[in-house]
Amino acid sequence: MKAEILFPEVCNLYADTQNIRYLSRCCPALEIVETPLKTRPAFLDEDITLAYMGSATEKGLMLAVETLLPYKEEIQAKIDAGQLFLITGNAMDAFGQRVESDGDWHFDGLGLLPTRAQYTMMKRQNSFFLGTFDTESGPMDIVGFKSLFGHTYGAPEEDGLFTMVRGTGRNAKTALEGFRIHNFMATHLIGPLLILNPPFTKYLLLLMGCESTALAFEEAAFDSYRHRVEEFHETGRSAFYS
Amino acid sequence: MGKLRFLFALWMAKLSIPALKITHHNGTDFPGSLAIKLCPDFLRYVEKPKTIVAVTGTNGKTTVANLLLDVLEKSGRKVMSNRAGSNIVSGISTAFIRACDGRGRLKDCDMAVLEVDERSSPKVYPYVKPTYLVITNLFRDSIMRNAHPGYIADILTASIPTDTRLILNADDLISCGVAPENSRVYFGIDRLSTDVTDCMNLLNDMRICPKCSGALRFEYRRYHHIGRAVCESCGFHSPESDYLARDVDFEKGSMVIGEKGETADYKLITDSLFNVYNMVTAIAALRQLGLSHEEIAGELDHAAILGTRHSEETVNGVGIVMEMSKDKNALACSRNFDYIQNRPGTKELFLMMNCLGVAKNWSENPSWMYDTDFEFLNHDNIRQLICAGPRARDYKLRLLLAGIPEEKIAVEDDEFRALHHLQLVPGDDVFILYGVDGMPRAFRVKEKLKEMLLAKEETIDEG
Numbered sequence: 001m002k003a004e005i006l007f008p009e010v011c012n013l014y015a016d017t018q019n020i021r022y023l024s025r026c027c028p029a030l031e032i033v034e035t036p037l038k039t040r041p042a043f044l045d046e047d048i049t050l051a052y053m054g055s056a057t058e059k060g061l062m063l064a065v066e067t068l069l070p071y072k073e074e075i076q077a078k079i080d081a082g083q084l085f086l087i088t089g090n091a092m093d094a095f096g097q098r099v100e101s102d103g104d105w106h107f108d109g110l111g112l113l114p115t116r117a118q119y120t121m122m123k124r125q126n127s128f129f130l131g132t133f134d135t136e137s138g139p140m141d142i143v144g145f146k147s148l149f150g151h152t153y154g155a156p157e158e159d160g161l162f163t164m165v166r167g168t169g170r171n172a173k174t175a176l177e178g179f180r181i182h183n184f185m186a187t188h189l190i191g192p193l194l195i196l197n198p199p200f201t202k203y204l205l206l207l208m209g210c211e212s213t214a215l216a217f218e219e220a221a222f223d224s225y226r227h228r229v230e231e232f233h234e235t236g237r238s239a240f241y242s
Numbered sequence: 243m244g245k246l247r248f249l250f251a252l253w254m255a256k257l258s259i260p261a262l263k264i265t266h267h268n269g270t271d272f273p274g275s276l277a278i279k280l281c282p283d284f285l286r287y288v289e290k291p292k293t294i295v296a297v298t299g300t301n302g303k304t305t306v307a308n309l310l311l312d313v314l315e316k317s318g319r320k321v322m323s324n325r326a327g328s329n330i331v332s333g334i335s336t337a338f339i340r341a342c343d344g345r346g347r348l349k350d351c352d353m354a355v356l357e358v359d360e361r362s363s364p365k366v367y368p369y370v371k372p373t374y375l376v377i378t379n380l381f382r383d384s385i386m387r388n389a390h391p392g393y394i395a396d397i398l399t400a401s402i403p404t405d406t407r408l409i410l411n412a413d414d415l416i417s418c419g420v421a422p423e424n425s426r427v428y429f430g431i432d433r434l435s436t437d438v439t440d441c442m443n444l445l446n447d448m449r450i451c452p453k454c455s456g457a458l459r460f461e462y463r464r465y466h467h468i469g470r471a472v473c474e475s476c477g478f479h480s481p482e483s484d485y486l487a488r489d490v491d492f493e494k495g496s497m498v499i500g501e502k503g504e505t506a507d508y509k510l511i512t513d514s515l516f517n518v519y520n521m522v523t524a525i526a527a528l529r530q531l532g533l534s535h536e537e538i539a540g541e542l543d544h545a546a547i548l549g550t551r552h553s554e555e556t557v558n559g560v561g562i563v564m565e566m567s568k569d570k571n572a573l574a575c576s577r578n579f580d581y582i583q584n585r586p587g588t589k590e591l592f593l594m595m596n597c598l599g600v601a602k603n604w605s606e607n608p609s610w611m612y613d614t615d616f617e618f619l620n621h622d623n624i625r626q627l628i629c630a631g632p633r634a635r636d637y638k639l640r641l642l643l644a645g646i647p648e649e650k651i652a653v654e655d656d657e658f659r660a661l662h663h664l665q666l667v668p669g670d671d672v673f674i675l676y677g678v679d680g681m682p683r684a685f686r687v688k689e690k691l692k693e694m695l696l697a698k699e700e701t702i703d704e705g
Binding site for chain 2: 009010012013014015018022025036037038057058059063121122124126128145147149190191192195196216217220221223224227228231232236237238239240241242
């Protein structure tokens with residue numbers, strides 16, 4: 001089994017790549033493949049169980065789009081065929097239509113998601129996120145964080161990955177957070193999402209076909225998760241950082 | 243109208259100072275906050291000294307600014323500073339309010355040394371134009387405020403006046419890229435025996451060439467992205483240092499500064515590498531200000547690191563080391579963990595970097611913990627690790643993932659109760675690690691620990 005980390009030299013902010021390191025701690029059979037910029041992604045040609053891309057600087061995001069753009073149609077075909085993707089933080093914006101900013105730059109995304117990101121460069125959008133992820137056996141709580149320069153707009157009210165309970169969805173006007181199209185999962189949540197969400201990680205390990213869904217340091221992970229879920233439900237706490 | 247508004251703001255701010263003194267709040271930024279509220283461009287009108295040294299960067303700016311102040315004042319210069327307040331626009335305004343008369347004219351001042359928060363640059367530098375701007379380094383810092391170091395570099399580039407001379411860290415390619423049109427000098431530390439080429443840290447923010455995005459090769463790397471790099475594709479490389487620390491010897495406590503083919507001897511002020519950087523940074527700035535190496539070395543001999551950041555004492559045979567490890571700042575914590583690991587002796591660690599400022603109203607984002615090299619703490623000379631406070635469970639999980647045996651780890655929500663988990667073996671050093679928000683609480687924890695150790699001594703005496 002292989003997990004591919006796309007462009008780790010730039011898509012590595014906020015410890016996002018620790019998601020994949022954690023998966024490999026849970027599933028020792030999982031080999032990590034790192035694909036640098038200016039290189040054809042391995043998942044297009046090889047049997048890659050999970051393709052991953054994490055948060056980047058704005059310049060890093062542009063370089064990632066530049067690298068992926070020649071393979072846009074092939075990536076779309078992989079999504080349609082059920083290739084498993086996990087995309088976190090602003091990496092999601094690379095898959096959208098366009099990234100616009102109030103600065104002197106903007107760029108087109110891959111156009112694989114029906115959404116446009118809008119950044120305000122001197123205003124960070126910081127919040128915690130409490131939401132749910134629906135599975136066949138019922139919803140599970142999702143906890144996480146957003147620290148972004150903006151939100152994403154214009155998508156139809158469908159194909160959300162998570163449903164927001166507290167915090168923000170794709171933007172302030174929707175409870176849908178991120179996108180799920182077949183097995184393409186993208187979220188604006190940043191950081192070690194899988195370490196923070198042991199139930200979701202178990203779900204992912206199952207989806208990947210791992211022999212066991214036991215987690216590395218499962219007891220400590222669940223202890224931390226339950227504590228955070230409780231904290232995020234406390235009404236005395238604002239979901240928004242100020 | 244602007245000037246009248248300024249004078250009104252100045253008088254109101256000055257009037258607030260005695261009121262604050264009476265209510266024992268004289269260390270706050272209230273005068274500056276009030277002045278800016280009444281006159282948003284207050285800093286435009288207040289008189290500035292002819293020479294202004296601003297110190298910014300992710301880590302070390304307080305230490306460097308304090309070293310500069312200590313040396314300059316001891317050498318007879320009259321220096322205004324924001325040492326007593328904050329490094330944001332309100333703190334800098336407060337410093338000017340205290341230093342000027344009722345008409346906004348500076349009283350008896352040769353120069354200013356100002357510590358400036360990087361994010362505050364757009365509000366400060368349009369009005370307070372530094373003659374010299376020292377950038378210690380640029381690393382990841384608070385995710386919420388600072389996003390990533392490239393973002394901060396862009397903010398600085400857009401804010402720094404074109405005639406400001408930059409004093410930059412040659413070993414840090416991120417800060418080297420700031421304001422490329424400005425004149426500049428560089429400081430650095432020559433290759434050390436402990437340097438490596440591959441990155442041994444989780445944080446590594448300079449992997450590709452800033453010019454062509456090709457792969458960078460490090461000729462030597464100190465830690466993270468600090469070192470000397472060259473681009474394999476276009477030949478871009480780190481600049482040469484105008485002030486280069488050589489022959490750094492922690493055992494002898496000495497180093498040599500090389501400058502234009504000449505050398506000068508210096509004594510080290512502490513045994514940590516990051517404070518060698520702070521020293522070299524200060525020396526470069528002081529040389530730019532015209533002080534001789536003899537003058538600088540003479541005054542630095544008496545310099546010390548601020549007690550709120552690092553202090554040590556021994557009680558009943560147990561060392562207590564207070565070590566500020568800024569929460570939300572993976573670099574600061576990683577450097578401290580490396581220092582602790584390499585320090586001789588057995589240690590007991592008390593982790594209470596809990597971002598207390600947001601502990602009740604929000605909830606800390608623990609992402610920075612996974613950028614931090616907790617792996618350094620997986621060492622035989624660390625006897626135990628106590629995780630205390632609101633984020634104790636997050637610390638435990640992170641420590642386990644760093645390979646630390648579970649039996650070494652204790653978790654307790656209450657920091658004072660957590661003290662009872664310490665083994666307090668005579669000869670051990672207990673490191674209390676705390677962030678900025680948690681500093682007052684950390685020092686109360688220290689006092690409680692001292693009480694426990696003294697009580698232990700009395701029990702032994704009675705026995």
